[in-house]
Amino acid sequence: GESVGLHLPTLSVQEGDNSIINCAYSNSASDYFIWYKQESGKGPQFIIDIRSNMDKRQGQRVTVLLNKTVKHLSLQIAATQPGDSAVYFCAEKPYSGGSNYKLTFGKGTLLTVNP
């Protein structure tokens, strides 16, 4: 079946550096993508989303890039801080021709920020 996956299971960066977390998806019918942050012992928290009619979207210190040609999604975090240490998940909602509200999650990337 279709799946959402991540290239790197772990990423370690220095405080102040930029972080890039990657995600590959295989369902060409997917039209909405979301990045979630999950801190230890907590539920996932929404970071940023992007629709398939866009290739870039910016938030506060975060940018999501979507390359539909190669089915690739990335999350860029600028000036990474210790509080950014967490597991980051990409998720997608496929367009099924009707209402479809079910997210498919990737495995996640553990981001560790070193002081």
Place this chain on the structure above:
Amino acid sequence: NAGVTQTPKFRILKIGQSMTLQCTQDMNHNYMYWYRQDPGMGLKLIYYSVGAGITDKGEVPNGYNVSRSTTEDFPLRLELAAPSQTSVYFCASTAGARTDTQYFGPGTRLTVL
């Protein structure tokens, strides 16, 4: 608003026991979801509901049951606990539009011995 709340936070069950994981949201969201998260893995959908009285199976529904008698509550029932159900369970809700954010509860960590 408290958002999405889940109880209990932790639970240990013996094989064959049953329990109900509680989930409540105070955002008047129509859509509610139950996920399980195994160590080092992403979230897998167990059941979801698009409104009171309506539920449907997700990716991994076997061994679980749900009900949705009110908009606010979406309990998850385990009838005969098995070690394979050891996991962290998350409840989530969304207002309903395709691009609405899913809000997650803090999770319930369940161990079946």
